[in-house]
Amino acid sequence: MLFPTLSFGLFFLVVFTVVWAANGSNEWRKILLLVASWVFYGAWDWRFVALLIGSAFLNWGSAELIWYNRDAPDGRRRAIMIAGVTGNLLILGFFKYYGFFVEQLGDVLHAAGYARDLPLMQVVLPVGISFFTFQGMSYLADVHAERLAPAKLLDVTLLMSFFPHLVAGPIVRGSDLLPQFEESPRLTRDMASMGLVLILWGLFKKAVVASELSTGLVDPVFFDPASHSRLDLIAAAYGYAVQIYCDFSAYSDMAIGIAALLGYKFPLNFNQPYRAQSLQDFWRRWHISLSSWLRDYLYIGALGGSRKGLARQCLNLMLTMLLGGLWHGAKWTFVIWGGLHGGVLALERIWDRIRSETWPRLPKVLGILITFHIVLVGWIFFRAESFDAAIAYLRGIGTVGVASDVLTPLACALILFGMAIHFTPVNLGQRLALQVRLLPAWALGLLVGITILIVDAMRFEGVAPFIYYQF
Amino acid sequence: MPQDTPSPIDLPEPELEDSGLGWAFGTIAIASIFLLFTNASSLRDWIDDQPPSQAQLQAAEYADQWVETTEGFGVGLPHKALHDQWKRAEQARFPGSHQKDGAGEGADQ
Numbered sequence: 001m002l003f004p005t006l007s008f009g010l011f012f013l014v015v016f017t018v019v020w021a022a023n024g025s026n027e028w029r030k031i032l033l034l035v036a037s038w039v040f041y042g043a044w045d046w047r048f049v050a051l052l053i054g055s056a057f058l059n060w061g062s063a064e065l066i067w068y069n070r071d072a073p074d075g076r077r078r079a080i081m082i083a084g085v086t087g088n089l090l091i092l093g094f095f096k097y098y099g100f101f102v103e104q105l106g107d108v109l110h111a112a113g114y115a116r117d118l119p120l121m122q123v124v125l126p127v128g129i130s131f132f133t134f135q136g137m138s139y140l141a142d143v144h145a146e147r148l149a150p151a152k153l154l155d156v157t158l159l160m161s162f163f164p165h166l167v168a169g170p171i172v173r174g175s176d177l178l179p180q181f182e183e184s185p186r187l188t189r190d191m192a193s194m195g196l197v198l199i200l201w202g203l204f205k206k207a208v209v210a211s212e213l214s215t216g217l218v219d220p221v222f223f224d225p226a227s228h229s230r231l232d233l234i235a236a237a238y239g240y241a242v243q244i245y246c247d248f249s250a251y252s253d254m255a256i257g258i259a260a261l262l263g264y265k266f267p268l269n270f271n272q273p274y275r276a277q278s279l280q281d282f283w284r285r286w287h288i289s290l291s292s293w294l295r296d297y298l299y300i301g302a303l304g305g306s307r308k309g310l311a312r313q314c315l316n317l318m319l320t321m322l323l324g325g326l327w328h329g330a331k332w333t334f335v336i337w338g339g340l341h342g343g344v345l346a347l348e349r350i351w352d353r354i355r356s357e358t359w360p361r362l363p364k365v366l367g368i369l370i371t372f373h374i375v376l377v378g379w380i381f382f383r384a385e386s387f388d389a390a391i392a393y394l395r396g397i398g399t400v401g402v403a404s405d406v407l408t409p410l411a412c413a414l415i416l417f418g419m420a421i422h423f424t425p426v427n428l429g430q431r432l433a434l435q436v437r438l439l440p441a442w443a444l445g446l447l448v449g450i451t452i453l454i455v456d457a458m459r460f461e462g463v464a465p466f467i468y469y470q471f
Numbered sequence: 472m473p474q475d476t477p478s479p480i481d482l483p484e485p486e487l488e489d490s491g492l493g494w495a496f497g498t499i500a501i502a503s504i505f506l507l508f509t510n511a512s513s514l515r516d517w518i519d520d521q522p523p524s525q526a527q528l529q530a531a532e533y534a535d536q537w538v539e540t541t542e543g544f545g546v547g548l549p550h551k552a553l554h555d556q557w558k559r560a561e562q563a564r565f566p567g568s569h570q571k572d573g574a575g576e577g578a579d580q
Contacts, residue, residue: 006517013503020492189491190482196498198479216561256479261495265478404568410560430482437487441494445501452502453509457553 001043002466003254004207004459011040012258019262026184030158033262040163041127048126051091056157058087059136063143063150070146081144085137092133098123100330128167130327132160134293139174141297148175155181164255164262168248168466170269170289177264185263193437195260196444197429200451202253206466207459209414210247213239215460217411222383225393228405233396235407235415240383241376242418244467245273248287251466274375274422277367279344282375294324310353314346321345328382333390337382344374510550511541 001008015036022028038049062084066077093101099122139156142148151159155178165172221228221236228236252269259266269289276282283291299305299320306313318339325338362370377394384390425431436444507514515534521527541547 006513013499016499017496020496187490187492187495189487189489189494191480192491192495192498194480194482196495212561260480265480268477268479404565407565407568408561409563409565427483430479434482434484437482437491441497442501445498446505448498448502449505449509452506453550454553456510456513457550458557 001040003251003258004203007043011036016261020187023184026182027154029184030154030181033163034154034158034161037158037161037163037166041161041166044127044167045124051126051129052132052161053157055088055091055132055136056153056160058091059084059139059160060150060153060156062087062140063156066140066143067150077144081140084140088133088136088140092129095123095125095129097326097330131169131171132166134171134290134327135160135173138171138293138297141301142174148178151178151181162259162264164259165266168251168255169287170252170255170266171293172266172289173293176267180264187261187263189437190433191260191263191265193444194430194433195257196448197433197436198253198257198260200448200455201429202250202257203452204250204455205246205253206250207455209418210243210250211460213243213246213411213414213418216408217406218243218383220406222385222389222393225389225396228396229403230397230399231404232406233393235404235411237376237380237393237397238415238419239411240379241274241372242415244379244382245270246418247467272422272424272426274372274419275368276371277362277364278348278371279341279374280348282371283341283345290324290327294320298323310349314349317345317349318342332387333381333384336387336390337378340374340378340381508541508544508546511538511547512550 001011015033019029019032019036022032038052041052042049062080065080066084069077069080139148139159143150150156151174156174158181159172159174159177162172162177217239218236221232222240225233249270256266256269267289269287271285271288273282273286276285299316303316303319304312305316319342321338321342322335323338325334325336325341328334328337380393381387381390384393436447439447511534515531515538518527518530518534521530538547
């Protein structure tokens, strides 16, 4: 059930009505939300609802055990936390990485002269598994560090299953959402108006910009780069940068908006990432819930961050980004993408250390241009089917020939639009919501209806799945 | 929300006192009714895509009648006109473009 579809629209109308009608009892409200979330997830595959419930039990039980042993030596509590995190990693590892690692192991054994038939099997990847396992792990780490008290089973299960963020984030931490589950929420005009603005803006970015660029430009060129001109390859690379932003940020916007209409606040996940002046700045603006998760629990929490000197800090950055790349999927192209980001982040730290204060600073525009193009090269690896395909793509950009097969005025306009929205005032959406909240319901209803009608008229036939569903 | 994880839902001005629930319900209801009239074909297409059953056949029949009714009033015309304009924009090419017939069609995510 994809957000920008009529199926989801009708599902949401029912959930919105039933959940607010049950607002007198917070417990019943949460139970209804939980059932709705399972229906939403079950629309893909009912079997994996059991996995979701099992995962919630694992994290709830582990957190209870950690709390039960809160007066015991830290070693025991730490061991329980590590066991719980390992449980989450095993779930993730089996469904997401089993095939990849067995294949790599087979290649290594073959190269070493030990050809063996390894137990390869096709494992179906449950949608959103990377998101809900990361949520579970951070919940355990927070309870272990006593940043968070353990929550009731119902709340933990709802935290991990809540349908707005379930399949493609944002990664909403327990500390963000569990306190909000303690009382029946109140829907304010501010929440409703900003929620509607975000849903409509996300709908436009996904259904119009991302889908049009994907089907008309990016997919045909990345499918067969060898038969396209240099201009097409360059345009498709820029097109993909805009597509992935408009696709993923659209999902986040809609998730935040839908949660707001149900009375809950999710954290910001994107903040105009292509206006970043350095890669460190980029990661403060792109997929903020993942980058802050990796920073807090992996880079600082597990690896020690910058506490052990520059060399160790650079190594930690590289490890964090390599694992961050692998988080996206079991493919070498994601690892290379992570390695590129990790390498440049490390170089930025080294440059900061050796740079003299008397040296002139890089002009802001140049910083933005350089950062964006590093990110752009990374996207080519991220999008390509294989390492060889990515290299062939980059080589193709270096060849001659500017005749275009697929670049259209509309694609150019959408790429320019997708870049231009990064340079609008930071809180434009919030300013719009401040105006929207003053409108009477009938006027806003007509405005919402007209906007959806316009988006529907402009959308590409059908709706492609969100890019981040596969992660 | 904690300070280190700001939410876009927190607007930068003092909150309005009025409850937003009735207002949000009203807004969503008006938008739904508006779309039911102006975009009836989307609802019909969605019903047509559902697994066949007695209820689905019945619903499809009602949906067809509803589309005919709304088309009779001409309320679906703005959607159609805009869609045609968008299709023209999709088909537009740069002068001298080497566009192959059907390029981009059928490409999937």
